[in-house]
Each structure stands twice: as structure tokens, then as C-alpha cells.
Amino acid sequence: MLVCNMALRLRPVTVLSTGSPLSVAKCVFVCFQSCHATKPDMLNVHLVPHTHDDVGWLKTVDQYYYGGDLDRNNIQHAGVQYILDSVVDQLLKNPDRRFIYVETAFFYRWWKQQSSSMQQTVKQLVDEGRLEFVNGGWCMSDEATTHYSAVIDQMTLGLRFLNETFGVCGRPRVAWHIDPFGHAREHASMFAQMGFDGFFFGRVDYQDRARRMKDKEQELLWRASSSLTPPMADLFTGILPNGYNPPDGFCWDQLCDDAPIRDDPDLEDYNVDDVVTRFLKAANTQALAYKTNHIIMTMGSDFQYENANLWYKNLDKLILYVNANQSSGSKVNLLYSTPSCYLQELHRANLTWPLKEDDFFPYADAAHDFWTGYFTSRPALKRYERISNSNLQTCNQLEVLGGPASRKGPFGAGDSQTLSKAMAVAQHHDAVSGTEKQHVANDYAKRLAEGWQHCQVLQNPLISTFYGILASALFCFPQFSVGVYNPLAHPVTWPVRLPVNGTAYGVTDATGKPVDSQVCVLPRFISIRRFVTAALAKRGDMKRFVSEGVSSVQIHSGRQEEPRLRSERYLQVTFDPDTGLLSGLSNLETKQTIKLTQNFYWYNSSRGNNAESKQPSGAYIFRPNSSTPLVVSKTAKVQSFQVKHSVVQEVRQRFSPWVSQVVRLYADSKALELEWTVGPVPINDWQGKEVITRLDTSIKTSQLFYTDSNGREVLQRRKDFRPTWELKQTEPIAGNYYPINSRAFLKDDEDQLTVVTDRSQGGSSLQNGSLEIMLHRRLLFDDYRGVDEALNEASEIFPDGLVVRGRLFLTLDHPASAADTHRPLAQQVVLQPLLTFTDGDLSPETQLEFSGLQAALPSAVHLLTLSQWDKDSVLLRLEHQFQSDESQVNSRPVTVNLQLHWFCFSEEKLMLKEFEDPSVTEVTLRPMEIRTFLLRVSRR
Template sequence: IACIGSFFLLVYLIMAIIGSPLSVAKCVFVCFQSCHATKPDMLNVHLVPHTHDDVGWLKTVDQYYYGDRNNIQHAGVQYILDSVVDQLLKNPDRRFIYVETAFFYRWWKQQSSSMQQTVKQLVDEGRLEFVNGGWCMSDEATTHYSAVIDQMTLGLRFLNETFGVCGRPRVAWHIDPFGHAREHASMFAQMGFDGFFFGRVDYQDRARRMKDKEQELLWRASSSLTPPMADLFTGILPNGYNPPDGFCWDQLCDDAPIRDDPDLEDYNVDDVVTRFLKAANTQALAYKTNHIIMTMGSDFQYENANLWYKNLDKLILYVNANQSSGSKVNLLYSTPSCYLQELHRANLTWPLKEDDFFPYADAAHDFWTGYFTSRPALKRYERISNSNLQTCNQLEVLGGPASRKGPFGAGDSQTLSKAMAVAQHHDAVSGTEKQHVANDYAKRLAEGWQHCQVLVSNSLASLRGSSAEIIYCDNLNISVCPLTEASKKFSVGVYNPLAHPVTWPVRLPVNGTAYGVTDATGKPVFPVSRSTQDVRRNRGFARNELVFQVQAPPLGFSTYFTFFFLHCDKFSSKNKTISLLQYLQVTFDPDTGLLSGLSNLETKQTIKLTQNFYWYNSSRGNNAESKQPSGAYIFRPNSSTPLVVSKTAKSSVVQEVRQRFSPWVSQVVRLYADSKALELEWTVGPVPINDWQGKEVITRLDTSIKTSQLFYTDSNGREVLQRRKDFRPTWELKQTEPIAGNYYPINSRAFLKDDEDQLTVVTDRSQGGSSLQNGSLEIMLHRRLLFDDYRGVDEALNEASEIFPDGLVVRGRLFLTLDHPASAADTHRPLAQQVVLQPLLTFTDGDLSPETQLEFSGLQAALPSAVHLLTLSQWDKDSVLLRLEHQFQSDESQVNSRPVTVNLQKLFSTLDVLGVSELNLSANQWKDEMKRFEWSPQKGTVHT
């Protein structure tokens, strides 16, 4: 069976041996005819009762569900769902929407069968509607697309299997994330959503859109997919996600209830009606149709739903009663999908947008660009966990039933899957939660990986034909691995989760000075750097690092044997060095020790390149222009010039240059054999605050590339967008923060280019960055702040731990490539995938048995270079979910931007494909049944 990908098209398939992955709907499509009637000659106000339930923020996800720690925040999700269901049953006109499947899943499991049947009836009748439907409402700036797709699939699958067609959300709903990524809109369109609503948009953007009635638009979310494949109707909600002022009737609110007994002194119906009519008519001035939407709810509201519904019933009754006196306002209980249906029926044309909604500011000096980097250690751990999850899912398929229950016990992938899904929440990987909540996210990821390690061990034992104990070393980034530090002989298993062969450097902590490695190309031994000794503290004692290159087949593993020589003369001298001059050459300034140039020896390109570390003073909130300080969300330096970290340099062996810039900033510059990328391993921290000054630490690359105020960043790791300093495509920007107002999220890569040269920087986690001068690219690495930014966390972003009580130390890597612009993507796209999905190293002490299989590939052959295997996971007992994507944009490569054919019957080496069915991106709808609303763009309104 052949599948053809068209440029950036993703192909999603169920490879079914027996059975079907989709539930058959038990409703009779009542859910799609459940919208209340509207009046064509009136202003129809769609009242949408809702709650916004953060999957962790000020409290952990468990504390929010149970209503624990109410001294921090009064919130209990289980009571919200109890109360809402009870109130929906009392009046069939009432409606409610729910978003976060992570919470609903917990609540559902605790209900009796009779209550579950009652809830199913509410869903079938359209009285309880699910919107968005992911495990969480994901962040859009700091998430990678593969993790977003996974968490959406997890939530939507549960809804599909539980409620059938009537449980399938038709509207994406991101009312709280702090800026909006184009790639998210593209993914939502490919998941089958008819529309997308959100609440936060830049204050200048909103003002312009309100004036021009462009708060509802058509978002063209891909430059490669043929319209309308990635087109998505998008609506900006009028009050964020809150009700209009004066009309909040939750137990957490202070607004007066509707007092409708005329015999009582405080009767207020006339006042409420008058105020509401004014609010509705004012809102209508900013929208195009005779339909407007009002979000009647907010954070963790409806714990006592009777308060809301009793007052909403009265509001609808008394406002609509005025129609007999000539009022042209009609109120109704509604849902986002019902509202969207009315907008579609209006058959209008809509303004077209092609860029994204970053950066976001809610006031002149309040740019929410700090969270692009906040909690960089958690951001890295989330990215590593994503790689581990994909490996776990793949080996569960390749190893078969033995992977779940084998010689190492019972393992599972679902624990890590759910932990990763929670981590995508917009107050999780974003870094905008309280410290104890961040700790909880990390703990969940660690526990999930422990479950997966059992599964991975079982799978590898099955595929190798050996039950030898498998050991994991999760702290190799700080040169800690008890086995390699102590053992004289051990084997290294290298599993490659990519569908292409990979060559990858391995660095292992050892205490000897002479080692042999079979089936590897080089065996240099380096002394452990001072910065590594500092950062590992007392967690390891290796004096040296053994470094060698490994090669692993696509979707498979290879094995390397390492042994210690007692005498150095037995170690062949020809293996002590690695030729570094095949692809790249790096030069350093002899006076400063800084990078001074980079050359591509293949293409004969050379650029000037200087790299240094700087830090911005964080605003304390005492500036003359504004009292806004830097915090977890907001980046606000108090000056426009960063301070230079003092610098020194020290040369090591040929392959590395070790630089120490200050007691708290160091770097290793590395160049590996056969590598087309220069590695910069940075270590930052503990950031000093003894001067009572918060600091935002950056690295800046200054080049000779002529950029003309332009630079480029990726969107959630996929398509790339052009950025221009002090410019917004959709409105005339009044720049008030020249640094923070030019920062954008970088999920996997950013680059500078002119007609001749392109310098690409691949990151190992999501970070914020900018180009503030021509030819310059800066990336924020670490933040340590002393003040809260007044956005609800009520806690300074001042991370420490038991190991680092004096402040968190963070280590990461940047990878630099230099190419011609026409071919740069051929290098940086595969490199970015390698950094996201790194090989998994496993270890076995001593010798392996002779019958052990040392090499394996799950594929018959590597996939074409343009095709990425995004997902291979067990769906049910007899079927697996496979996602293949064409990973190149339509115009970025002369070679790899072409359509590609993949023969699925000849894809896997161990699986027999007996049947294939194509699904939408989120795997909750058959592709040929996915029918979305069609929308018409206005002519001449494209914003690029």
C-alpha cells in the first residue's frame, strides 16, 4: 500500500491486524441538532457556561482535583463536575462545556454505572459538550509538536471510546495560553476542528481588531499545505475567558445576584437588564454578525453550579422579556460549536492571517516573553522525556507482548504518556507554576520513565534473545554512571528511535585512561572538566570521560563493547585522534579566547562569528515608565544593554576548547568527526544574586551575515516563520520594550541568512531568542529573578534545590551549522530531529552471551530522508498507530521538498501489515469522514 506525502502533509494511519480503533457512535446524532434556536432579526447573545481548570499551576494536578491545599487557592475539580451534572439535570435548556480530559477522566472512573449512563445522555443531547478535548490545554510557545499531538490524541481517544461521535469536540479552545503559535492552528485543522477560540491577544492587536471588526478571522496556518487543509476559523473572545464586568455569579465572585422579588427593598432586575443590554450592544460593535459569545465562567468556577445557573436562568428570562417592549437582544444558553455554526451560516468573508500571535503583551511594558525560557531545566527534562516516550512506544510495538510482561516484570507506556500529557499544560513546560508544582511535574515524568524502563528492558531482552540485566544511566549529562565508572568491561546498547541511520557521539564517565571499544571509530579519553565536577557535586567521581562515535540502524539498536587496558601501550595510537577538518573548521581569537570564525570546508564558506555570554538586569518594578518587574511570565530588563560576563579561555585536546567565562558560566566547544554541526555545551549557574539583582542570562552570536533586520524561528518544531525587528504583520507596532518586545519562542531551531550564508542554531529545549542587531542572534539560557510579576504565581522565579541550595545550575547544548540557504534545511532539519529523538543508551556489565543478537532494525530499509516517523505506538491488542510526516516545507529544499512515496507493506521487518486505514491527525476520526466547515477569506486581507 503506497502513501504519498505532499510537502508538509502528515500521513496518519492505523495499521490494523484485527479490529477497529474507533468506537461506533451510540447516539443518533442528537448532539449536532441540540443548539437552541436563534432569531435572525436580533442580536443573539450566546451564553457559554464554562470552567477553566489548570492541570497544575498554584497547586498540583492532584491537589486541584481533590480540592486540597485551599489555603493556596480554593479549587476542587471533582466538586465542579459533581455540581454541574446535578444542575444540568434540573433544566434541559442549560448547557456546559468542559475542556481538560485529564480531570474528567479521573472523575469518570469514580462514578457509578448509573451516573456514567446519565452523563452519556447529557452528552448525547448536547447539554454537556467537550471542547478541545486534549489531556490538557497545552502551551503554544514552549511545546514541541510531537508532544502536543500525543496529548491531544490521549484525551480525544478517551472521549471517543467513551462517548462516540457526540463526544468528539468540534472546536479547539485555548482561552488561557500566552500567545498563539501558527503550528497549533495547523495541527487543530488537521485534527478536524471547525474552529479555534482563544482569549489572550496583544493589547495593540486587539485594539486594532476591535476597531476594524477583525476579532474573528481565517487563519491560514501553513505555507506548505494546500488551502484549506490548514485553514482554521479563529475567534478572539471579548473578555478573555471571563464574564462581562458585573455578571459573575460564582461563589468566588462578589457581583450581586439577581434579586427579582418586587416586594423586597433591594429588587434589581431593571438595573441588571439595563447593564447587560449595554454590555451586549457595546460588545456587538466589535464583531461582524448579529451573534456574539460571552464566556460565563472562569478559573475553577462552578463548584457550586446552582449559583451560576439560577442567575443565568433569570438573566435569560428577564432580558428576553424586554423583546415584547421592542428590545432586539436575544439571550440563549449555547456552546462554542453552536456559536460557530451560526457564524458559518452567516456566509460572510473573513480577514486572512498567515503569521502567528507572538509575542503577547497585555500592556505597554508587559511582554509575556520570559516564559519562553523560564525553568530551563524542566524544559530540558520534558524534551528528554518526550524522546524516552517515543522510544518506549516503539519498543512496545517491536518487542510485542513480551515487552509488557517479560523477564524484568510488568512495564507500561501509559504512565509516562499521561505524565508527558500533563507536562504540556500551559503552566507546566511553560515554567509558570509554583516551585512545588514544578517538582511534581518532574516527579511524574521520572515515575513514568521508571515504568517505561521495565518495558524497554523486556523488549530489548526479547529482540536480543538475552535476559542479561540492563542498566540505565540517566545522569550522563553531568558525567555520572556508576557502572562505567567502576566496571572494567561492559557493553553499550544504542537504540535509535529515528527511521534513518544515525551517527552519534557517546561520552561515558570512566576512571581509567586507556580503553578499547569494538565497532566504534574512535576512543579518546578526556579528563572531566572543572565545570562538570562542579555541577555533579558528590553524585559521581569519574576522573575521565571516554568518547567515541556510535552508529545505529533505523528504528533499531547496535551494540558496542568497552574494555579497560591495564597498560597504555596496548592502545593503538591511531585511535587517539579524530580528524576534525572534513566538514567544519572553527577559529578562536588568540587574545580573548572567543570564537572568531566558522568555515564549511565542503562548500568553502566562511563567516565571522563571535560568541559570548551576557546578562540583563531584571526590572524590579521601580522604573519610571512602569512598575512591572520581570517574573516567570514577563521579561523586562531595566536597560537595553546586556552586561558582559567576564571571560577567560583554556584549550584542551584538539577536539575540544573549554572556556570559563566566570565562576558561574562555562562552555565546551566541541567538534566531532564526520559532524556537520559545531556543538556548544554551556553551563550556567548558580546565577549570583548577592548584589540583589535578578539576572536573565543570554548567549549572543555576532556574525558577518547581512540580515537586514530579519531572522527566522520555528513554530513548535515544524514550519519556520520570518521575524523582523520592531515589526508586526497585522498592525503598526508602537514598540515600548525594545528587547522583550522582539523576543520569540525557539522550539528547536533559529537561523540568520543572507543571499550567501545561513547560520542555523539548533537548541536542545525551548528557549526565547531574538536578533536585536543585524547579523546577531541571541538566545536566553537561564533566568533567576527576585520578584513576582503579578500574574498570579505570587512567587519569584528563584530556583534552588537540595543539591543546589545556592541556586540551580543548568546545562545545555546548542548546535551550529553553516550552509548555503538553498540547502541549509537538508542539514538542520535532520539534525533537529536527532536532538529531539536522541539515541537511548543502555548498559550491561561484563560479557554478553554468544547467542545475543547485537544489531537489529525494525525497518526493512531506512525511510527516504524527507520522511520522518513521528509515531509508532501500540493502539490495542492487534493494531498499531503509525504517523509518517513529510518534514520539509514546500520551498526549503531543492531535493527534499518533493512528494515522496512510501510502501507500507515493505516498511517493517517484524510486522505483517494486513490492513491500513487512514485517520485524521489526532486519530479520533476516519480521514474520509472528516468534513470541516468551509470559510471564505476576504480579498486583499492577507497578512504575511
């Protein structure tokens, strides 16, 4: 069954509802015409009652939901369950009132606890448009550090619940990101393709806002893709006037200090005239920055409306008394409203709006306050979130391929939903962003770990059926088998590195043929002493090889010699004999060579004692004390060891007691791997440190560099420049940092050096031909953005400070063909193979190879989603993973026949629902296009 022609488009013709056809028709009529009337000859002020409920930040998700003194109310008073209880009660008391709600993760929990009569009451409020859902994702996701596939998943989770629970009237029409700290173009593109009519947010750079207010450009058309044909990725976008807070002096929550409206004229402190005068001034001042006779005011804030009576009683009075002044000539009209009602009025104005084609990064709220530190904050959590995304996709695929047997069996009932919900929570703008308190970060990680366990239970019956013996995610065997499942729908070669407790291992493939492998003894500054390494070719499948205790593999330890790495076909790497640093990179296939020097540095974090500003570096803010970073290594030449073998060549470098690196080149690999280890970052000198690695090249970049947006399209960046306003640069380092979600590159007419990252990080190009990436941060002060805690991570394993390990992958290509290398590589890094292990020898009947697809998809097509939708259907998403102008080969439309040949372990097969017109199964994907389908599961 074809659901829609865009990812998650929310306005399909079919209305999904539990009601009768008559009730559906009534719902459509009411909810889409529930907006209060406005007055064309007046300034219409749309009052939007709302709450902003972080899915974890200063408290965990559970603590925020339940509230109470035992749940850290000394940190922040909040109880989401009481907010929803109170709002519903108050909406029932006055049909004029409106309320919007965002975070489905909280609403879903509250909904499950309600009686059937209360659920029916809430459905009536939704049908009548009095309670409106906006955004609708499981959370309000971060926009800088999230990968697009995880964002789509969390939006799917929330929107599906709303659709199945409330039907058409529960479907959000407006995207609502009032708190994320900068805004990505790819998010706007995804929202447009999901069918949203508009997008509203609160945070925008202070210089950008000032210019937009002056020119009345706070509402605009965002053209969010350079590849998709307009208006596919065009989205009306509005910048809210007060962030997401009410105007000063008009906050009537129990958390606020503003005086209530006292409207008894017999009382001494009667204040109606004062309130009306102040409000009219605020409304008319706000109107000066907007183009129409409609303005929006957000009446609410963080965790407000726990006692909704306070808000609504005063809002009722405000509307009454301000509108009463119309009889005396006032031209201001107040009304309860929602973002979709406000957007409807802007549409009716039929104006031309300014066009924007870049993004809203970086974000600063003052001259020295750039929110660019969180691009890297909590790098270990960022990596854990990324590999959890990979594990979730694999879990989803295996659940589909395994059929019902994967969800029940001798190992218990497994599920993918636990990890799906944990990943959805992790997308929150105070989760993967790294801007939460430490105990909350621990809770996010715990939820992900529990999700892994549930997926392991789900996968065990499948893998055990495949192997014929018990599989495990852990191993410690002298003789064992390794299952390697490739979640990509393309063949890849992926090196497998396993820690071993021995020196004699042999590796064979599924046919019994020996696989080239090696055992490496690592130097003392590497914690794990031995690895066995082998490279396996895979084709969207599962394979295995056996490692036995035989003496067929040579042991390689480090040799003191002048290092140099060279593969047979692709890459050559040279090192400076005087410094031991990288000095050059060559692509042997294309005969390209560039100068390339890499080193590690750290910025001294501001303590907030500068003459210009009291702003310190913290979880959100990056503010170095100096524009010149300090080199990590204290010696003229870094210590290095070299290992060479037909499988892999390595140069292991030690820069300091707390920074080391392995420069690794695999046979037949087009990418050079830099595996860095940083930590514990020393702070005994009482200096916070922001650790970077910098690549200095001979590429002539002319102040330009390029970063991806949420792992998809790439945007051009220029030092000290913003495309839509004249920038006054006040922080030469932090003000030039951008999020790097999966890759960044430098290029000129001849050469392109691309760096693929294994997690979201911040980076910049501060000099021509130079690219720096921030790897780790350890700070001593809070940055006054609410966390009230220094970003100073430690753990039981690392009590002296967190040690973080990660990888960068470097490719060198001609610019015209570079995307053909780095786009598939980025997908491989995001969706890594799943490894499973079995003890002992195998029976002759054991199946050694399996592929879920009979043939690979075209190289331009990525299998984005394959997951169980319900008992009889499967969700399939395919995407064209190239932009329209980046590849002569792959930037073309691709046609895929959806009568794919899927092979399942159970007695089932996947097929499209029968169509009268067989041409429907021929689907053409254009560059950057995502298509979503439902497949029916047919039992043989």
C-alpha cells in the first residue's frame, strides 16, 4: 500500500480515524474551521497559550513527568502530568480558550493513564480545535547535532501516535521549534516534505534579529533545499517576538512574579487601566517589526500551566478589557489563537515574503555569547547516540526479516520499540546536544542501553536460527565464529577488529577459505594490547568467519622507523621526519597529491573574567580566552610506532600522556582513518580545555569550507560572513564554528579533502586551507544558561576525567567526483555492521551466508528505513542520497522497481499490495528525494 509520496507527509487523502464516517466529516469541518474571527481593520493579537516541556534537561524524563519534592524540585519545579490535567480542566470551562501541546513523549504517557471517559473528552477538545498539537514529534529535537534518519524516526513515532489516536484533527500543521539553539536547513526541508504548512521558532542570532526587525523580515519563505524542485522544500517560517515567553509584565503562571489583573474597582490596588495601557504599548511596539495586521504572542514558558487557572483567568480578563477599549477607538483586537490559526491569517494577507536559502547557524544571543560549544559537548554520549541509531536500524531490519519468530521465542519477548523510544528521547535539544545535567545524561545513556538489551532479545532467535547455535553480543572464546550483518543495501568492505587474548589466530570465510588477517600488539599507551583484524566484503547480508587457535597469523609490534603508509591502489601517506606529523596525502588512482599536516591543540576556555565580557565557556557556549590555540605535544617530535601488513598499515602516535592517535590505512580503502584518543583532559592547572585537531593543507580555499546539514545536503561556509546580513564579528573563533554532523570538506578547482566524522562535532576553517574539528571539552565553569553545572565529565572507570575515542576518515578526490566517495562512506560510518559471536565449532548444516535482498539497490539509492509497521505490514523508506549538482554519475534520477525480492527467515515474503496499474511499482527518485511506502507481509 502506497502511503504517500514524501517522507511522512501528513495530509494524505485517506483519513485514519476510529470514528464513524459522519464523525470524521464533522471533525474535519470543525478542527479546520475552529479559529476565532479576526477584524480586518484592527491589529489582531493572537494569544497562544502553551507550555515548553523539556524531555529531560535539569531533571530526567521521569522526574519531569511526575514532579514532587523527591524528584529534585530543589533544582526545578515541574510536573508535566499536572500541566495536562489542569489544562484540560480549564479548556472545558470556557469554549473560547485554546491550548497547544508539543512533546508527544509526555502526552503519550499521560494519555495511557486516563480513563476512557477522559480520553473521549480530550478527543472532543481536539476535534473542536480547542486543544491543538504542534510539531508532534516524540520530542522537540536538536537541530545541530542530530542525524536526519534519527529525526525522521522520532517524528514518525510521535506523529503516528497522534494520527492513530485523534485522526485528522490530531495531525499537526505547524512545526514548532521554539527552544533549539540555531536552526538547520535540513530540518526545514524535512518539515516541508512532511507536509507542515509553516515553521515557528524563538531563537535567532541577535544581529540577525535586529536587522530583521528593522526591515520587517521576521517572517519569510525558507527554501530549504538546493536539489528539490520548489516548492517541495519551501516552508513559511516565522521568528517569534519574545523567544517563547510572554511580553514582559504579562506572565501569570505560578512560577511568575507579575501581578494578576485586579479588576474590582472597590479595591485599592485596582490595575486594569495600567494593564491595558501597558499591553497596548507592547502590542503596538511588536507590530512595528511585522508586515501584517496580525501578530502572535506566546503566553507561556518552561513547564508552565501546572495551575492553568492562573493563566486562563487572567487571559480572559485581558481579552475582555483590551477589547472593551475598541468602543473608545482602540484598534487592537485580542483573541485566543493557535499557530495554525495565525498562519492562516498570514496566508490570507497574500503578501510577498523574503526568501532565505542558507541556515540559522551559528546562534549568538550577545556579542561574546556564541552557542557553538554544544556542537561537541559530551562527545561520548554523542557517539553512543550515533551507534544506537545504527543498532536500531539493524534491529528493525532483523525484526522484519525474522518475522513473528523474532518477537517471541525461548529467549523471551524482544522488541524494537524500547530502543526506538530511547532514541527518540535522545534527539531532544538537551539530550544529544550535551546541554543537560550529568545525572540526566546518565539517564539518557541508561535508556539507550536498555533498548539495546531489548533488541538483543529480539535478534537472538533470528541469529540462532541462522547459526543453528546460540549467539551472543559478548565473547571470550579460544575458538569462535563472528556474524557480520550489513544494514546497508549496498556491498561494502568493512574491517573487523577484535580484541584477543592470544597471539595465534587464523581466520576463514564462509566457504572455508583463509582470510588475510593479522594480530597486532599495541604499544603501552594503548589500553587494549592485541587486536585481530580482517577485512570482510558484504552485500547487504550476514556472513561469518571462524577464528581458531592456530599459528597462521604473524604478530606485528611497533617498529621504530620513518613512517610511511601506502596501499596498492588508492592512497599514500607521508610523515615529516623531523616532527613525526602527517606531511602529505596522495590519491594514487587520480594522481593527486596535497600537503597535509595534522596536529592536536587546545583552546584555553574563558573563565568569564575578560574585560569585554563576563561570559565563560560552558556546555552551550564556546568562548576561548585567545584566538591562538596551544599545541598539545610538548616535544619537537611525536613518539610513533609503525605496523605494516597486507590487511592494515598503522602509525601509532603519542602526542602527550592524554592524547594519542592511530593513523590507519586498510588495503584497498579509499579513506585514511585517524583514530584519536583524548583524555583525561588535565585541569590541575585550573584551565578548562577545548581540544581540537587541525588539518592544514595546500588546498586554496579562499576563506570557504563546507559542512553537512544533519547528514544530508552540504552548505558552503565563509569565514566572518553571513549570507543575509552584514556580520560584525566579535568572537573570531567561536563565531566561525559550525556543526559537522557527518562530514566537512575543503576544496579548490583541483582537490577536495573530505573529513567524515563518527559523531556530531563542531568545526571551522579559520585559515585558508585549514580545517579544525573540536573533539573533547572539559570545563570548570557554568555558562549561565540554566544548567548551573560545569561540563566536567568523569565516571567510575575514569574518575580523573572522561577518556574519549573516535575516528575521522579522510578522502582525497577531484571535486567533481568526491561525493561518489564521501556520501557512501558517511552512510557506512552511520550504519555500521552488527557483530555477533558464537562459541566453538559449527555443524555441517549451519547456514553460513544470508542476504535479505537478492540484489543491491542502485548506488544513488539508500535504504533509509525497513521496520515493522503492524502485524501485516512493513514500513519502507527509500531515499536518493545525492544532491543534484555533486556527481556526474549519481546526481541523476533513479528508477526502482518496488517489487523487490526480499528473503525472510520465516515462512513469509514481502510484497507490494496489488495495484490495478502495475506501473505504480516503478518509482523514480530524484536527487535528495525521500519516498515512504507500506509493504504487505504475505504468508506462503
